[in-house]
Amino acid sequence: MTLGRSGAASVVLNVGGARYSLSRDLLKDFPLRRVSRLHGCRSERDVLEVCDDYDRERNEYFFDRHSEAFGFILLYVRGHGKLRFAPRMCELSFYNEMIYWGLEGAHLEYCCQRRLDDRMSDTYTFYSAADEPGAGPREEEEEEERPRRRAGQAAPSRRWLERMRLTFEEPTSSLAAQVLASVSVVFVIVSMVVLCASTLPDWRAAAADNRSLEDRSRYSAAAGPGREPSGIIEAICIGWFTAECIVRFIISKNKCEFVKRPLNIIDLLAITPYYISVLMTVFTGENSQLQRAGVTLRVLRMMRIFWVIKLARHFIGLQTLGLTLKRCYREMVMLLVFICVAMAIFSALSQLLEHGLDLEASNKDFASIPAACWWVIISMTTVGYGDMYPITMPGRILGGVCVVSGIVLLALPITFIYHSFVQCYHELKFRSARYSRSLSTEFLN
Numbered sequence: 001m002t003l004g005r006s007g008a009a010s011v012v013l014n015v016g017g018a019r020y021s022l023s024r025d026l027l028k029d030f031p032l033r034r035v036s037r038l039h040g041c042r043s044e045r046d047v048l049e050v051c052d053d054y055d056r057e058r059n060e061y062f063f064d065r066h067s068e069a070f071g072f073i074l075l076y077v078r079g080h081g082k083l084r085f086a087p088r089m090c091e092l093s094f095y096n097e098m099i100y101w102g103l104e105g106a107h108l109e110y111c112c113q114r115r116l117d118d119r120m121s122d123t124y125t126f127y128s129a130a131d132e133p134g135a136g137p138r139e140e141e142e143e144e145e146r147p148r149r150r151a152g153q154a155a156p157s158r159r160w161l162e163r164m165r166l167t168f169e170e171p172t173s174s175l176a177a178q179v180l181a182s183v184s185v186v187f188v189i190v191s192m193v194v195l196c197a198s199t200l201p202d203w204r205a206a207a208a209d210n211r212s213l214e215d216r217s218r219y220s221a222a223a224g225p226g227r228e229p230s231g232i233i234e235a236i237c238i239g240w241f242t243a244e245c246i247v248r249f250i251i252s253k254n255k256c257e258f259v260k261r262p263l264n265i266i267d268l269l270a271i272t273p274y275y276i277s278v279l280m281t282v283f284t285g286e287n288s289q290l291q292r293a294g295v296t297l298r299v300l301r302m303m304r305i306f307w308v309i310k311l312a313r314h315f316i317g318l319q320t321l322g323l324t325l326k327r328c329y330r331e332m333v334m335l336l337v338f339i340c341v342a343m344a345i346f347s348a349l350s351q352l353l354e355h356g357l358d359l360e361a362s363n364k365d366f367a368s369i370p371a372a373c374w375w376v377i378i379s380m381t382t383v384g385y386g387d388m389y390p391i392t393m394p395g396r397i398l399g400g401v402c403v404v405s406g407i408v409l410l411a412l413p414i415t416f417i418y419h420s421f422v423q424c425y426h427e428l429k430f431r432s433a434r435y436s437r438s439l440s441t442e443f444l445n
Contacts, residue, residue: 009024018071035102068086082109346372365387
């Protein structure tokens with residue numbers, strides 16, 4: 001680099017009025033690309049392509065940028081802490097400063113990356129709603145006309161598939177999606193009410209009387225659950241769930257990714273038991289084979305309780321719970337480790353104090369360590385069923401220590417899980433609000 005006064009060993013960077021002095025040797029390998037480019041400039045014209053102004057006499061380079069943001073970025077590249085947003089500064093403005101100096105969004109702290117993603121999504125939704133045909137300048141329309149023509153042939157089918165995906169995947173994306181979600185919720189509620197009511201003694205007695213009146217000789221498959229009102233309602237609900245699952249599979253972009261999603265696996269687990277139970281009823285009938293398969297049928301019928309989890313598609317609360325458990329699996333494992341270690345210690349001590357020291361006046365409830373583990377669990381979780389309790393004074397003191405230890409151990413990871421739950425809730429709520437704004441725009445148009 002030959003610019004500047006001969007023999008000058010340092011250069012001055014003037015960023016928004018804040019002056020920084022750097023050695024010439026440091027410029028070549030400086031972490032910020034825009035600053036390191038100054039080392040390769042051979043003329044004043046090259047310098048002005050990198051910075052906004054240049055003073056040859058003082059060897060000073062002027063950058064008309066945000067000085068506070070550059071201070072945060074400079075501290076980060078020097079290894080002093082992590083890169084976070086500057087206070088009282090827009091996330092997008094700070095991100096523009098990062099791009100200008102040669103950094104990327106990946107350099108930000110994870111929490112700031114999520115803030116930036118949310119802000120960029122919000123801005124994209126706002127401008128997408130504002131950039132309707134005829135609303136923008138003519139120059140922008142001419143620039144966008146060419147890519148629109150390229151995608152003109154495949155646009156109708158892609159647009160239709162995308163709207164179908166949003167209709168089935170995002171309940172707040174359109175008015176049709178809200179109607180579809182409401183119908184699905186009604187079917188889930190009805191199916192759960194029928195499933196719960198079918199376990200009532202009066203309901204089962206009435207169903208048995210109906211079957212005996214229809215066919216007193218034997219209960220055939222033709223006179224099976226399909227002729228009962230509950231069986232008809234159940235078949236209609238299963239038909240709706242099956243059709244919904246098939247349509248969502250057909251319109252999905254990636255079929256393998258669709259099958260791997262947890263909610264889709266739950267849908268399959270909720271639908272499959274019904275068809276298995278119907279096939280078993282058709283092929284066995286009411287005979288010795290059905291009696292042997294009766295336990296299997298009851299287990300398959302109870303597996304339909306997974307229908308409740310289908311509500312997670314339509315309620316942010318259940319989605320927040322699932323996302324929190326997914327992100328906090330380390331904290332959950334840590335919580336289980338705490339409980340297991342405490343359970344092993346307190347169960348061994350309680351078995352010794354209540355049963356091992358005095359065999360004649362021993363507490364029979366604490367005859368073994370596995371039996372004492374049950375008492376430790378209900379004590380640490382402050383449930384206290386009262387089915388077993390210590391009777392000796394040392395055992396009661398140990399019980400008090402066990403309860404206090406349980407409260408402390410359970411409270412330690414809960415803080416991390418709580419903060420993650422709040423973050424997940426705000427993310428999903430913001431995502432839902434974005435689709436709601438799209439719905440409002442669609443409704444107005």
